[in-house]
């Protein structure tokens with residue numbers, strides 16, 4: 001029998017069942033509005049579990065732990081429930097009681113073995129010289145984030161853009177600790193805290209002026225890390241005229257942007273400054289971030305479905321570019337496309353790799 | 361899992377629609393066991409039709425095995441309308457969401473019943489008013505018609521019925537009918553029997569709607585009524601001055617609950633039309649406010665929208681008090697609006713439940729929203745009692761329940777409306793001899 005804390009139960013029971021959280025939930029849309037997949041069902045079913053109205057099966061456990069983890073469900077709740085926060089809290093309560101779903105076992109083990117939930121497949125800093133050591137007191141410490149290391153070209157381009165903003169940019173390099181964000185969303189509170197503390201220590205030792213993160217999840221989940229997310233940082237640099245945008249040669253380039261769910265719209269603002277770039281309006285549920293990695297690993301068919309659906313919407317809107325802001329998402333999509341950089345007549349490109357040619 | 365006939369029915373439906381469109385797992389069935397009423401009933405299965413033929417087939421099978429069906433839109437009903445109280449099969453209409461025809465010139469649109477309002481509102485340009493009774497645009501066209509949904513702007517635009525020119529419906533007999541006004545509205549209007557039938561007479565598959573044009577000018581006011589009787593006086597003054605009000609909504613007890621003293625009700629009024637008309641009505645309104653010594657302020661229409669469309673203040677309240685809400689909607693003669701509100705107040709104080717009443721004195725529409733702690737069993741029981749109490753008092757006042765949001769599981773009884781119950785029951789018996797279509801709602805068998 002599962003017993004959640006009184007405060008969690010009370011928060012769950014405040015849900016009036018209006019369904020507003022489904023409006024921005026990617027899982028709900030990708031599944032053709034199947035109620036089970038949406039945010040409202042997650043709140044309601046977790047509440048039923050806490051009230052002993054539903055049995056905790058392995059399937060149910062897996063269900064609670066796997067969604068895109070975008071956090072968009074809290075945007076419209078009329079009674080101000082932070083839906084995503086509640087989902088994460090109930091996950092950690094389940095982990096505390098000892099219920100760990102099979103779908104997260106790999107991530108937990110990988111973290112224990114390698115320090116990152118991605119595991120052995122990940123070698124950090126491959127784009128840097130073998131004897132690389134991060135510099136102290138840099139203007140910018142470039143914290144790439146675990147998934148960015150799986151897309152070295154994106155990391156290089158991010159780094160190049162940052163160098164245009166400040167002369168002294170120091171990548172964190174191969175020993176960059178994991179921030180613990182993914183562990184946090186799968187309810188591993190303690191490991192997440194430990195990872196975050198490690199990273200905090202690492203940053204302190206290097207004492208940079210500012211830390212820029214290539215991954216939006218790390219920057220948004222842990223405000224105490226005081227990291228700036230890459231797009232927001234570039235947006236601010238443009239705003240204060242430290243850098244400028246360069247126009248695109250061809251007239252009217254239609255861009256379908258898959259934004260980072262955890263960012264504040266910076267990528268869109270940046271693109272809108274580029275002459276001849278036309279950013280297509282996308283439904284608010286279209287986003288991607290590294291929180292989607294769990295679903296990518298545990299239920300690849302669901303990730304494929306998600307990609308299929310949004311690429312259809314993009315090609316229906318006559319996009320020239322299918323642009324992905326989040327490096328993790330770019331990396332996953334690249335694997336689905338087996339490295340092809342054209343799909344349905346659209347150019348598949350990561351936001352930083354596009355931007356590097358349009359900034360001076 | 362479900363009983364034998366339901367299992368057979370589900371297997372047969374799955375063989376036609378495909379496994380993907382038939383949900384039988386515990387998780388899925390639980391996910392279709394609630395709406396926004398706070399009640400819960402688990403269906404024996406969920407089916408997800410994508411076209412008209414699927415629905416005809418589902419109904420045929422349901423009749424064959426005597427298994428009840430419940431049409432469901434987005435499940436935003438506040439009264440349990442789409443809940444499968446007899447272990448029914450839920451028919452999830454959300455995949456039928458195509459736009460079939462549209463005409464920017466006349467404002468006519470023909471859409472499938474599962475289309476959500478937020479998507480309906482994008483079909484035509486913003487020359488047309490957005491349709492948004494639930495405040496979020498999440499509910500579907502089918503749900504809107506089945507409940508004959510209303511909004512604060514119903515004063516000017518009427519309830520949903522006013523914009524529905526026709527529906528395509530699959531009757532419980534399996535027959536598909538196109539019920540459309542044959543030209544300009546005539547006395548022969550059978551459409552209104554279907555509108556507001558709460559899913560008990562058939563499943564709507566598509567509808568022909570005329571979207572209202574956006575007015576050239578809108579002027580909105582926020583006013584504070586020191587005494588609830590002011591609502592009645594304002595209503596009389598408005599009628600006497602011949603002002604055409606577009607929207608009206610008042611919140612009683614709201615200030616008190618947020619800890620501010622003073623006014624008994626905060627309300628919002630809107631006039632709209634051509635600029636000239638709106639200006640004239642607006643200046644007449646101001647004179648009334650001044651004469652009655654009612655504090656008022658003009659608010660921009662965006663603010664009026666956000667209040668009317670989102671009922672934000674009530675939600676804010678629930679958020680502050682961390683309570684759940686239980687709603688009952690009533691319609692009384694306009695001159696009895698105050699009496700209905702006082703009955704609700706009495707019920708609230710007797711049962712020690714905070715209550716906010718949302719009312720529209722021009723329509724006589726009163727919605728009582730009881731706030732309670734859902735983790736406190738005694739409070740839950742008291743809330744239940746309060747609802748029945750309010751219904752009793754409303755009947756005594758000659759009023760009825762279910763305006764806009766529907767009656768749902770609470771049902772209309774003979775002592776509320778003898779004529780309706782008698783005629784509607786006969787129609788139901790004739791169209792749905794096996795009572796397979798949403799049983800246990802609107803009226804008793």
Ligand SMILES: Cc1cc2nc3c(=O)[nH]c(=O)nc-3n(C[C@H](O)[C@H](O)[C@H](O)COP(=O)(O)OP(=O)(O)OC[C@H]3O[C@@H](n4cnc5c(N)ncnc54)[C@H](O)[C@@H]3O)c2cc1C
Nearest residue numbers: 433434435436437441494499500502503506509510559564
């Ligand atoms: C926060 C909030 C505020 C609200 N405010 C208002 C308001 O101001 N005014 C108002 O009128 N309502 C209001 N509602 C109630 C609700 O939004 C409406 O009743 C809405 O029209 C229901 O639409 P739905 O698609 O969610 O239908 P559901 O809730 O799924 O179903 C409602 C009823 O319609 C039937 N039905 C659904 N689709 C079909 C179909 N295709 N064919 C036949 N029957 C069908 C169902 O069987 C059920 O009886 C509010 C709800 C919420 C949550």
Ligand code: SF4
Nearest residue numbers: 025067068070071073
């Ligand atoms: S985090 Fe994203 S995918 Fe998960 S329930 Fe919320 S909106 Fe849906």
Ligand code: SF4
Nearest residue numbers: 015016018019021077
């Ligand atoms: S938006 Fe908020 S109240 Fe509405 S269903 Fe989602 S969590 Fe519940």
